[in-house]
Amino acid sequence: MRITCPFCGERELGEFTYLGDAKPQRPAADASEEAVYDYVYLRDNIAGVMSEHWYHGGGCRAWLKVTRNTLTHEISAVEPAAGAGAAKVGA
């Protein structure tokens, strides 16, 4: 598998580390225990196109959001995490 890092270009799998589904969002500080449980433990485990967190630790150390088909391993999009680099985020 090869992932096109938006910063570095196409690189081989060995430079990246996988975390998992990028859909679950960390609940706010006042969220219920149930919401945090859902975030930490439950997964859609999609058979098909999924958005995932990958880390380019063997390269530029950017966290990436990779859109990948879990049935074919085909990668259709890669974008940097919101806070990769120094871009201003939010207010």
Added chain:
Amino acid sequence: MKYSIFSLARAALSGHKNWKPTWRDAAPKDRYDVVIIGGGGHGLATAWFLASEFGIRNVAVLEKGWIGSGNAGRNTTIIRSNYGLPGNTGFYELSMKLWEKMEQDLNYNAMVSQRGVLNLYHSDAQRDAFARRGNTMRINGIDAELLDQAALRKMLPFLNFDNARFPVQGGLLQRRGGTARHDAVVWGYAHAASELGVDIIQNCEVTGFTRDANGKVIGVETSRGKISAGKVGMAVAGSSSRVAAMAGLRLPIESHVLQAFVSEAIKPLIPGVMTFGAGHFYVSQSDKGGLVFGGDIDGYNSYAQRGNLPVMEDVCEGGMALIPMIGRVRLLRQWGGIMDMSMDGSPIIDKSPVDGLYINAGWCYGGFKATPGSGFVFAHLIARDQSHKEAALFRLDRFQRGAMIDEKGQGAQPNLH
């Protein structure tokens, strides 16, 4: 049809023309007391135990392809009960005891071979962790031995003791561990269950659940029509999330690919099962002569049943680091299975939140060794609506309660278990 050397000899006289199918290839009936989804080892074992131990014989096993086409037919055939945490220790030993009498139970030779499972250690910290685990095993009445380097040099002189990046220092040995012929386990359970009246239905894919007004599952929809059922059990590791989703459930499970490899057949070289403690590599040698080996999962969600080169290289690096005499042995075949990786590395055997639906899932890469135990406790749960005592901790709600069974201590990150 009873199998023995005598029946074989008799059959030989007639040119083996009189053998009957090993199991009946049944067509679906309208209704069963219990429908098991998944014709792998776990599903077929569950059916056999329902019929033989719990007196429930109106049972169907539904398989979307051919029986044993999932992980039962693509694993590395290891059996062991060397677990360290409450919940796992007793359960896997229950399973091991069932392995030890399986062939006589089933009248089928699954080639259960207790040639030993050896986990190697390479540091004091690893030795201490193995000591803790081995003592747990002993306290639970399971055989375990802690071997030092001198003992290993005698036993396995070909290991890399002297020229290694991480020299082998010793190992935790379970002599009762070993291997079994994976396909034969499937066929053996199918054979025995079929003899007791269980319907084994191949090429029958479940496409949905039938629910009553209260939401209770009362049957399944399949590629071969609707089938109603008193209870439905799912034993579809690798596809658990997909099947559970048909009932509106989300599970603490991710699907990951695990590769396995076999070498060309060679004369006996490696006696038992061994695992490298300083890398991702484990190996045994099949009766046919192939080195059967594997390592870590590829590490990303996948339903593709095939892996990539980095893990393949990683596994072979581990193999060469541990056993440098296998350099010229050739890798013959590579394949991948889809693992139900749970959030703590341990399985789930429980009633689901949906009435009438029972879950057997989350086996990670350890499902094969659990086959008989899993079948037994799952049959118990379905028949009695109560967890067997050795499966009492495999509850689905344990993550909500914080009662994880995390042998590796990696937390809620399935690809690290």
Added chain:
Amino acid sequence: MRGDQANRLNNGGLIDRSAPLNFRFDGKTFSGFRGDTLASALVANGVKLVGRSFKYHRPRGILTAGSEEPNALVELRSGARREANTKATTAELYEGLEAASQNRWPSLNFDVMSVNQLFAPIFVAGFYYKTFMWPAKFWEAIYEPAIRRAAGLGRAAQVPDPDHYEKAWAHCDVVIAGSGPAGLAAALAAGRSGARVILCEEDFVLGGRLLADGGTIDGLPAAEWVARTLAELLAMPDVRIMTRTTLFGVYDGGTYGAIERVNDHLPTPPEHQVRQRLWRIVAKRSIVAAGSIERPIVFAGNDTPGVMMASAMRNYINRYAAVPARRIALFTNNEDGWRTAETAIAAGLQVAAVIDARPDVSPAHRSLASKGGFPVLHGSVAGVDGGKAGVRKISVSLTGGARAEVEADGLAVSGGWNPAVGLTSYHRGRPKWRDDIAAFVPDGAPPGMVAAGAANGAFGLGACLREGFEAGAAAARDAGRSGSTGSMPIADDAAFSLTPLWHVAGKGKAFVDQQHDVTASDVELAQREGFESVEHLKRYTTLGMATDQGKTSNVAGLAIMAAVTGKSIPETGTTIYRPPYVPVAIGAFAGHHRDENFHATRLTPSHHWAAEQGAIFVDTGLWKRAQWYPRAGEKDWLESVTREVKAVRSGVGFCDVSTLGKIDVHGRDAGTFLDRVYINAFSSLAVGKARYGLMLREDGIVYDDGTTSRLAEDHYFLTTTTAKAGLVMQHLEFCRQVLFPELDVQLTSVSDQWAQFSIAGPKTRDLLKEIVDPAEDLSNEGFPFMGAREVKLRGGLKARLFRISFSGEMAFEISVPARYGEAMARNLMIAGKPFGVTPYGTEALGVMRIEKGHVAGPELNGTTTAADLGLGKMMSTKKDFIGRVMAGREALVAPDRQVVVGIKPTDKARRLRSGAHIIPKGETPGPDNDQGYVTSVCFSPVVDQWIGLGLVERGRERIGEIVRAHDPLRGEDYDVELCNSVFYDPDGGRQRG
């Protein structure tokens, strides 16, 4: 005829007659020529019997001339270089080659195990599933060992492989598998377009079938065309031709695996060279021009030595000038097989008969027969007389029912051709059936891959060139190359007519899978027993699972299954194709990463100095760390370590702690950021101060700990444990980039920038005064406990000084830029000499941390909470942090959890061991009273006995209780006391003093 090569033709072939080579087979010396394979040299020497089969130990000869060979397997080379199961058909001959037949005892000619043939009526497919079950104990003791000894084929070497392997990467626009007409034409078109091309050929010469079958291309004899083409390709700078290289697999993202047999054609690799090289080829497009494989017809006695694929016979005669038989019969169901009759006649050999299963034979072939004076028999082969000496007589059942016999010493067989669909099917694409050629052709190939030529079912020479050329041009175009492709090579297409014939029913064993001894009746038996799915068939009979990966057997097997079930072949389907395309040495996949090079080694800045001191090193992750520093006269490690501990506790010592992960945390929001990743507060930490921090995973379990200092308002210096350094960095980057992207935080690993030493003991300040500039105030007031700031050293070098203690003594940690690390160690020795300074290793470090009750790896085991570790009070209630919510789950705050407690044997002379379990006194050990275990132990010089830490149920409420340390693994069981986990200086006066 030349010397002992009695079956070598006087002329012709691609062998170098000026380079004779001697070799040995089963101890007997033969000769051959450069350009021979072992198989062709054996053929030239008249050797017919080369191996024994897997189950029945039947005598076997050479069936093919390529990597599809099921029978002619040998142990090649000897000693540490012995290679089991090497195909004689692909092994290049070299001077001094040694080979031995395998799976026989005592000799190939007289093999005791061939008695298995007597039991053949019982040893049918799957017989072992039905027996060997009683008594249960006999399986491991008797049956299985016998089966294991009988099974297997060759013997692997039993000592480490002395050769080297390596791995490399290559990148191109187009990778091509195979250099037959299709592959060469593809390379031409792509290369001329300007594409970067890699052409992989598993043979040691280019040409594929052209080498044996010749032909005319662009008006030139094939050999000349190949030479011209090769010259043109070699002149292109971005075309790379790799012979002895097999493309074996296709992986995601256009990554291909290839194995280059760099030096297998030599007795041993030259110095500094590898035996084999594994290539990871990244290509935008790929063309499978791997050709097709001629398939056998299954008939009784089809495994007799002397029965050979028709095309293989042409290989031996035309390419190697080696004669497999003098009087050849041909059994074919297609036009192409007749080429072997033509070849035989051209070589001056006799054709005994052609047995053609088709109703009609072309007029050209009819006239060939009459000119050659041999009969054409319409029918099929019903049996072969022979045995280990080879084919003698062939019985033929003629169309219409009559019988005929043909005397011959060789039987060429052609059942048609199967395109090599392996590579195109490895992503689980299933090949599709084509009725016109009665074969499966590629379908559903992985992205970017196409098949061309015979691999795609195009069997004519002209068609191969056309398909290859077009595929090459298209691939180059797809890769963005637009140069002119020039003109396409042209050749005529021979007619191809075939009447499918898979199996001739008859008496006697008819083999489908020759290596695994799977017969046609085994396939029928499998069907009878319900193993009808092709995957069941494969698994039940082991059809196609041998070292030839079913290349000659799979399709025949499923055709027979189709026949007995009444289904069509495409309905019956194929099994899943699995890489690698040819078996590949495990050593090649490992490459450089074996022995000491298995993983990288990290060295601390003072490593070489420590080595000079005679330090014993321990592996900690990738690091080598000084474990202790033995001195002359010390009898064991314990004596050395105890000395080191005492030296620190009474004077001063130092230890290289550079392995700790070190991270610069910069930014306006650095404090807020750390508040969220640690359970305790860091935004409130004053500049110039250090604080111990604990971080959890999101599931509430402790992840890592370490000391973090605030060096400036917007700059923290965070340390991690050695083990988790990389993982914590990754986790913090996740927090920074994904969870809290709004914060202004920058993270940089500075682990390698700083050499860091812990200096500990009551005389620490005395020593430091010698090192540090006198202007720096190191007094308790000037540099209090948990102070952290930059200082100037004597000589002007700047360093960072932290007043932190892991040992419980008055201690500092000092950091200098890493290139000064070795000088620092030397200077500490010089400066500390008056105070008896002692370097100490990780063992002494460990002793002192246990004496102080500090938790480390064995307690931070991924299942413990902050409270379990006695650190629950650190959890802030005023802020959110990672892991906060999940840490509150009922089972994680249950009162009966196992928590850290001190442990010491009641008998002071007793050694305590990690891994011993804690059982209440007076109870029989069992799962219900297993209350915990010992996590860390040491011999404590200050307590003067073995002590330890443990995780014990309600441990902290049970201080003073006597329990059992139960250690059945080591046969020990003794009383221990649960005690306070801080054994030394519980008030902490020493570290603050």
Added chain:
Amino acid sequence: MADFSWDVRSPLDRTLVAGPYGVQGDAGVALTEIRNFDLVQVMARRGKASEMAQTAQARFGVAAPETPKAVGASDATLIWSGPDQFFMLSKGGKHSIEALAPVFAGSASLSDQSHARALINVSGEKARTMLAKLSSIDLHPDVFGVGAAAATSMDHTSVTLWRGTDRNGQVVFNLLVFATFAQSLWHTILDSAAEYGVTIGHSEDLA
């Protein structure tokens, strides 16, 4: 007062043996360790990437690389090391972290990496062939031209690789390797290069 000195030792000081290695004859690969350099990691503060770039332009007279490139200034090289960050490689203290800290205050965070890396210069006819055994990236001159840079891995170890100006008609690759891994990777490089013949040396000058 004790008498001691602060000798510096490069990470390869004890390992590197100057002279020929491997196959005899014309060396296909030349390896030179560059010693004692200043290396500063410059990372933009959040929202301050353009300020950082302006500061770099003002200070060095060249634009800081925004894509994987190495940019030469008169007395320094700016090497891209990740999004909105770069390495500042120089000699002699002029662009040391102390010198740069006030310049980038407010726009970027600086981290001294001078001692955290070893710098290895790889050149020769077989340099690219040899590096193909270690590096998974495409070093074809059309793809990886002069000035191209990459944050990548070799032998599972993070490295920064860039192509310098050709020397004597031959490509020159520069390799920044973590100091504590340097000796290990050095041995791997030697093993990979031995079949081509190697010339080994070290230098105090940035090429």
